[in-house]
Amino acid sequence: xxxxxxxxxxxxxxxxxxxxxxxxxxxxxxxxxxxxxxxxxxxxxxxxxxxxxxxxxxxxxxxxxxxxxxxxxxxxxxxxxxxxxxxxxxxxxxxxxxxxxxxxxxxxxxxxxxxxxxxxxxxxxxxxxxxxxxxxxxxxxxxxxxxxxxxxxxxxxxxxxxxxxxxxxxxxxxxxxxxxxxxxxxxxxxxxxxxxxxxxxxxxxxxxxxxxxxxxxxxxxxxxxxxxxxxxxxxxxxxxx
Amino acid sequence: xxxxxxxxxxxxxxxxxxxxxxxxxxxxxxxxxxxxxxxxxxxxxxxxxxxxxxxxxxxxxxxxxxxxxxxxxxxxxxxxxxxxxxxxxxxxxxxxxxxxxxxxxxxxxxxxxxxxxxxxxxxxxxxxxxxxxxxxxxxxxxxxxxxxxxxxxxxxxxxxxxxxxxxxxxxxxxxxxxxxxxxxxxxxxxxxxxxxxxxxxxxxxxxxxxxxxxxxxxxxxxxxxxxxxxxxxxxxxxxxx
Numbered sequence: 260x261x262x263x264x265x266x267x268x269x270x271x272x273x274x275x276x277x278x279x280x281x282x283x284x285x286x287x288x289x290x291x292x293x294x295x296x297x298x299x300x301x302x303x304x305x306x307x308x309x310x311x312x313x314x315x316x317x318x319x320x321x322x323x324x325x326x327x328x329x330x331x332x333x334x335x336x337x338x339x340x341x342x343x344x345x346x347x348x349x350x351x352x353x354x355x356x357x358x359x360x361x362x363x364x365x366x367x368x369x370x371x372x373x374x375x376x377x378x379x380x381x382x383x384x385x386x387x388x389x390x391x392x393x394x395x396x397x398x399x400x401x402x403x404x405x406x407x408x409x410x411x412x413x414x415x416x417x418x419x420x421x422x423x424x425x426x427x428x429x430x431x432x433x434x435x436x437x438x439x440x441x442x443x444x445x446x447x448x449x450x451x452x453x454x455x456x457x458x459x460x461x462x463x464x465x466x467x468x469x470x471x472x473x474x475x476x477x478x479x480x481x482x483x484x485x486x487x488x489x490x491x492x493x494x495x496x497x498x499x500x
Numbered sequence: 501x502x503x504x505x506x507x508x509x510x511x512x513x514x515x516x517x518x519x520x521x522x523x524x525x526x527x528x529x530x531x532x533x534x535x536x537x538x539x540x541x542x543x544x545x546x547x548x549x550x551x552x553x554x555x556x557x558x559x560x561x562x563x564x565x566x567x568x569x570x571x572x573x574x575x576x577x578x579x580x581x582x583x584x585x586x587x588x589x590x591x592x593x594x595x596x597x598x599x600x601x602x603x604x605x606x607x608x609x610x611x612x613x614x615x616x617x618x619x620x621x622x623x624x625x626x627x628x629x630x631x632x633x634x635x636x637x638x639x640x641x642x643x644x645x646x647x648x649x650x651x652x653x654x655x656x657x658x659x660x661x662x663x664x665x666x667x668x669x670x671x672x673x674x675x676x677x678x679x680x681x682x683x684x685x686x687x688x689x690x691x692x693x694x695x696x697x698x699x700x701x702x703x704x705x706x707x708x709x710x711x712x713x714x715x716x717x718x719x720x721x722x723x724x725x726x727x728x729x730x731x732x733x734x735x736x737x738x739x740x741x
Contacts, residue, residue, distance in 0.1 A: 414655035418684040422729055423736050435741050443659040483741045488663055490735030495664050498731055500676050500724045 260450035261292060261411035263307035264420070264437050265377040267389040267401035270430045271461040271468070272379045275437040276307040277411075277445070279452030293456040294319055296326070296337060299466040302382040304337060304346060305458050309411035310374025310394070311361070318357045318374065322350065343388035347378055347398050355396030375410045380460065387462055415447045416440030430459055435483070438473075442484045455480075501691035502533060502652035504548035505661070505678050506618040508630040508642035511671045512702040512709070513620045516678040517548040518652075518686070520693030534697040535560055537567070537578060540707040543623035545578060545587055546699050550652035551615025551635070552602070559598045559615065563591065584629035588619055588639050596637030616651045621701065628703055656688045657681030671700055676724070679714075683725045696721075 263276040276292040290312060296304040306322075308315035325335045333339040337346045354376060361372040378398075379389040389401040391408040401408050406426050409417065419440050428436065434457065444451050459469040473480050504517040517533040531553060537545040547563075549556035566576045574580045578587045595617060602613040619639075620630040630642040632649040642649050647667050650658065660681050669677065675698065685692050700710040714721050 414688070415659055417688055418656055418659070419732070419736075421687055422732050432736070435736065435739060438741055439736070439739070446662055447655070447658055479741055483739055486739045487735070490739055491660070491663050491732075494728070494731030494735050495660075495673075495676065495680070498676060498680070498724055498727045500679055500720055 260448060261309035262409070262413065262416060262441060262444045262448070262451045263292060263309055263377055263411055264407060264409045264413075264416065264440055265307065265379050265389050265401070266407045266424060266428070266433050266437065267379065267387060267426075268406060268424075268428050268430065268433055269426050269462070270428075270433075271459060271464070272305065272381075272387060272389060273430060273433040273437055274305050274307055274377065274379060274458045275441055276456050277441065277451045278454050278456065279450060280312050281450050284449075287452075289452075289454070291456060293458060295458070295467055295470075296322075296380075297466055298338060300383065301465060302338065302380065303460055303464075303466050304343075304378065304380035305460060305467065306350070307377045307410070308374060309376070311372045314354070314357050314361055314372055314374040314394075315376075317361070318350075318354050318376075321353050321357065325349075325353075342385055343380055343382065343390075346380065347388070347390040347392060350376065350378055351392045351396035351398055354392055354394065358394045377408050377410055381463070381465060383465060387460075412444055412448045412451055416444040419443065430461065434459065438480065438483060439487055442480075442487065453477075501689060502550035503650070503654065503657060503682060503685045503689070503692045504533060504550055504618055504652055505648060505650045505654075505657065505681055506548065506620050506630050506642070507648045507665060507669070507674050507678065508620065508628060508667075509647060509669050509671065509674055510667050510703070511669075511674075512700060512705070513546065513622075513628060513630060514671060514674040514678055515546050515548055515618065515620060515699045516682055517697050518682065518692045519695050519697065520691060521553050522691050525690075528693075530693075530695070532697060534699060536699070536708055536711075537563075537621075538707055539579060541624065542706060543579065543621065544701055544705075544707050545584075545619065545621035546701060546708065547591070548618045548651070549615060550617070552613040555595070555598050555602055555613055555615040555635075556617075558602070559591075559595045559617075562594050562598065566590075566594075583626055584619075584621055584623065584631075587621065588629070588631040588633060591617060591619055592633045592637035592639055595633055595635065599635045618649050618651055622704070622706060624706060628701075653685055653689045653692055657685040660684060671702065675700065679721065679724060680728055683721075683728065694718075
């Protein structure tokens with residue numbers, strides 16, 4: 260399992276992913292699930308992934324291969340695509356092809372091989388965009404009404420986002436919101452685990468403005484988690500029914 | 501879908517259920533999912549149900565039929581059973597038989613017909629007990645370490661329970677906790693809906709000490725919900741990362 264969340268705000272994009280993968284409960288590993296494609300000043304794309312590792316790794320490798328291919332053009336390379344919509348289309352097509360191929364290979368094992376992704380970014384003179392891409396390659400966009408997208412184990416961490424995130428939320432508050440959302444998920448689902456990858460892309464900055472890896476036992480994260488628990492219990496004491 | 505939660509505390513039992521059922525998104529109805537079996541001073545049993553309505557209604561009808569049968573004994577009637585463990589065993593067997601029969605009938609439609617239940621109560625000179633009964637008829641018990649059980653859409657409402665519920669929680673706080681847990685679920689899953697049924701069984705009271713139906717637009721519930729949202733946002737403002 261996995262938990263990734265992305266916010267598209269007036270001030271910029273905020274993404275957070277965990278890094279636990281597991282094949283059964285007795286085979287647990289750490290893999291980064293956040294990927295950056297950046298040409299500072301020109302374009303910035305952040306991708307987070309959830310699902311079968313074989314699908315996501317192959318998809319990411321194919322995207323990179325297309326970027327490196329000297330014959331690539333705006334229909335195959337996400338670094339040449341003319342819009343974020345085109346970026347999402349390329350990633351969707353690559354993801355779908357990979358899902359289909361691996362599903363074919365593993366059919367006789369009756370195993371699932373699927374993945375979904377959050378893709379966010381901006382190119383020069385373009386709008387900031389954030390997409391949730393499904394295994395079939397189609398996608399939806401974050402909007403004013405729904406400024407956040409989630410993949411993987413999304414339920415535990417949704418109530419806090421529902422309550423505090425609007426397009427006007429500041430980037431500082433947004434980072435806090437995604438970290439608290441992750442904190443609730445980490446507590447409830449063993450298959451979501453540290454370290455965490457956090458990225459912020461400020462509007463029109465056209466680069467990854469800020470990135471941070473939060474390791475197990477990170478003092479600031481632990482302090483925030485404890486303070487939030489204390490604040491929740493405190494609030495709980497004050498509410499009456 | 502459904503959300504039911506039960507707490508087994510030192511001070512007593514607290515149960516809450518929603519009442520929405522749906523067959524698809526365009527066929528929504530209200531059905532009570534909380535049932536009482538009571539012989540005041542002798543025994544009290546509260547059952548909440550999640551799953552296929554045809555399974556839960558048939559199961560409840562069969563339990564009632566066994567109670568009313570003049571030939572019933574402690575192995576067939578939950579009102580004669582010698583312990584709460586025996587009550588859970590009878591309900592588990594009835595539920596499993598019903599699930600199996602209906603699954604058989606609907607097999608050619610390739611439809612799911614399954615249900616699970618929370619069963620809580622106490623009989624004179626016995627301990628308070630709370631069970632989660634699976635469609636297969638087996639069950640688990642609430643314990644000191646895990647004083648709450650959930651069925652149905654359990655994820656959205658779990659973080660608040662994790663943080664505030666311990667065996668020492670008072671019955672007043674427990675009612676608040678289950679209502680806030682339900683509130684988070686109602687916001688996130690359309691297939692969970694008002695009205696709500698709330699029941700409290702105080703330790704050794706051997707009756708339903710307190711029951712309440714909370715209707716759509718209930719002023720106290722709405723006020724609590726708004727106060728909790730405000731308190732959460734307030735807490736959010738105070739936590740730093």
